[in-house]
Amino acid sequence: MMRSADTLFARLFGIFLLAIVLAHLLAFAWFAQGSPPSERQNPPPPRTALGDPGGPPPGPRPPDDRPPPKPGVFGGPWIPFASQSLALVIAAWIGARLLTRPIRRLSRAAEQLSENLDSLPMNETGPAEVRQAAHSFNRMQARIREQVEQRSRMLTAVSHDLRTPLARMKLRVEQVENEALRDRLAQDLGEMNQMLEATLSYLREQRSQEEAQLFDLQALAESLAENAQDQGADVQVEGHCRPVRVPPMALRSCLGNLLENALRYAGHAHIQLLDGEQEIEVRVIDRGPGIPADKREAVFEPFFRLESSRNRNSGGVGLGLSIALEASKRLGGSLALEETPGGGLTAILRLPRA
Template identity: 35%
Template sequence: MSRLPRLRLRDFTPRGLYPRSVLMVILPVILLLSAVTYIFYDSHWRHTSRKLSQTMASEIEFMVGLRDRYPGQFDMLRDDAREAMQLDVTVLENETLPTEQKELFFSALDDILSRELDVSLDQPFWFDISGYGETVEIRVQDGDDVLRFLAERDRTFSTTGHIFIVWVIGATGILIALALGFLRNQVRSILKLTEAAKAYGRGRDAGNYRPSGATEIRDAARAVMDMRTRLTTFAEERTTMLAGISHDLRTPLTRLKLQLAMMDDTPEIQDARQDLQEMSVMLDEYLAFASGKEGEQSATFRFDELVDEIVAALGGQAHIRATTPVTIIARQGLIRRAVSNLISNAQGFAEKVEIEVIEGPHMAELIVDDDGPGIPEEKREEAFKPFHRLDDSRNQNVPGTGLGLSIARDTARQHGGDIRLEESPLGGLRVRLRLPA
């Protein structure tokens, strides 16, 4: 029996900090405004308008009754009504009520007045409140004649309710604008901190970044900057130390090379020279893995052109399957070394190597396929361990130090990317290098 998916609030809300903050501010304000407006409409405006319409209907009923009881004196009574009740009455002889009723934008007024007139009057009636003037026209059929009443609008309905609504909406708009401005400044500070942290993590300078925003955001920014300073200091000290070690180790190696160069060319001497050459290569790789070329600055360059240059320089059986123009910002020396390691590693274990450069929406990808023995899935993560060489799927007799993939992944992650090992369509290993484009 399949279970229904559980609905969660976060599935329907925005994921960004600023949209969520805006929703947290606007939604309660809108709900509060709606509740206040409804309460005001139902308990004040509607009640007041009903009382005013009831009074107006009673006055009209009173005037209709006076005409029926005192038809000869109605003109005098009509003048008295105009002065006392501000109600203008006109007799339209031998006329009937209009048949068309004008539609209202706000039908609640029509319902209120219609109900009160229907309760007070026994005669047919017609009214028009659709105009924007200050009077309301009401007609009552009285025998063969029609009595037309012109009453002031503010004596028929409550005409000041919209002022309250305008004030509420205006005040709410000002509060929302202030809140959005405050939230925008705070979120901007967080976004700046995020961009600076990304730049630091990718080995780039964040420019003239300065902490801003609330106290907590400033503290977080200072913590990130302090951490970067400590890491940079540590890396510089490590690089300086390794440079000294490199100098100390290269000096005796150079002396041994000179001594072997002056000896007779025997098989033993040739083996010793080969050992010294391998030691020199291993030393270069160890130092490159440890130092990471910290002094190199990031620059903008064409990633696809760099791959073309590396493939041409390495030669061998590697060929480019497809490329698209991709521009990235990175330390070109490190990227060159990482790509070179990946391609040369594939050439060392395969007869056919295909390379492809793909431009994604956010990441650039380098795909290196080979038809070699590949790496089992359970051992792919071990292949990235420094100085670790696989015995089963990769030939142990192939020269190397076991640092190629380690250096490549370390370089990719320094730039905000990564490397994944997959099964290749060619039957061997697929290496997927991803870098921010």
């Protein structure tokens, strides 16, 4: 019996039942205290037949000199209505709070889980339905974390185990006498190594956790541009930006991969910084082949590459934009791709100031 009473339904039912009973008691008290006396309590004098010597003389009845009844303690009729309304409003407010509180808790826990897979589990307290929902949510979080960790361990082990045979193959390729064949084999091995490195980087980006701190975004953009210029690339930085509180490694990973993507397919890039009161906008602009509008969402998928980029000269494995997107989520911002006016691709990173 006690277990069945410890439910959200029982609590809501008890609150509304108490409110209804209280409202009726207030109305009963008003009618008992404020209504005029009944006819049975103060009956009028009996009327006798015409001609009765003991009766009153014929003619109009004398006016009643009794004073009108005074209003009761509760005053006019609006008092019970206001009391009943107040009782029901209070009950409805308490019931709504009881209903929305576990939903708000579950919503906050889901939001924290989407941002950090290692967030603390929910407290399994409250009514039976709330405890059951919290327990199911915690089990789901544990299973998701376990599956992600298993996948990461498996891919990391596979990538690590592949390095040894690839290293042996690279040594054996050097012994091939045919120069053309040796170059093709070496290029294939280089692409495999690059794919392994990109896969490990993508997995690290998904599981990486770091605290936000005040960081100089403009200095980072200028540093990346100088490094690219030292390697012979044409990269320019325009605009100014005040420091922003972000996870530094995530910002470096996001902006670095966007710049690398522009240099790979266009050979040049233009970084534009737009500082605002509410958000910061970073644009990485190039004049390369661009991406069709119907493919701009698909290119964020891991290992997705356009047909035009599937050649030996591009060297891409389809993870650069995926890593940039994961990093932008860790930054609390958004990443979008647009067509550059006149041709090319513009990657737009938006970061909130707060």
